[in-house]
Amino acid sequence: MRVLGAVTVVALAAGLVAGLGLAPREVTQGNVQRIMYLHVPSVWVAYLAFAVVFVASIAYLAKRAEAADRLAHASAEVGVVFTGITIATGSIWGKPTWGTWWTWDARLTSVSILFVMYLGYLLLRGMIDDRERGARYAAVLGIVAAFNIPLVHFSVIWWRTLHQPPSLMKPGPAMPRVIITALLVNFVAFSLLYVYFVAKRVHLLRREAEAAA
């Protein structure tokens, strides 16, 4: 765990240098575009976290494996943290580029619903005293809530929104290599941070369960 933590810190530092130093100033938006190196990897980790909740919830309902339940719980918690960061950094980015902190367009609204659904997931777990029943209900919610992820991702294609369409996986001219590299470094760093947080949280949940037994 310590090694993973150290590697994560190094990767995050590299991501910071790449995003704030090596990547060039964007022509249209100026330096405020550097928020992208934080905002986009955050939403990637949120998608990843909720996808893990989806798979672990199915595994829990199929096999009643407590390890799967703990993984779903930990991943949902970390996912909520990163979704919160996504919303906050997007709002900060929106003010100088769109002229507003917030607007109820399809992407912003759907990601807010995603955030609230997984907050509800965590609240549901905390509200039910019977651990097994709570895990079962949470697993059902973890599966249902995951159907919001494609809605969030494709909202910028399906509806007319203020938010820009996907930049990485779009047809047409690609971004400059140095921007893609800086983004990839941050993707790796944030993914490592996700793994570190989830591993630590799962370990804590296991110890809590042992202490309660």
Add this chain to the structure above:
Amino acid sequence: MPDNWGFVLAAYGLAAVVLIGYWRMLVRQESDLEDRSRLAPSSGHLTPDSQATSARAGERSHAAPISGHPTPDSQATSARAGERSHAAPISGHPRPKPDSRHPLQ
């Protein structure tokens, strides 16, 4: 368009605060769990740590709690010790019997 470095710093600063805050919460929960398992190994499932702690506590069975933080049990013991002033206090230093005490001068 102006560079708006303030917005960039605000975004990175906010993310740093949230992530470090979450990490610190995890670390604090971990140390709380360790403290709890060290102080109250009453569940019957003894971890190697708690077994070592129990062994040490057994060697010094008349001593005060190791951490100095009173547990509910030790508080109850203090209350009882207060009622019976001639009883041995928790610290292990026996007080003299009331009839052997010198009057205050």
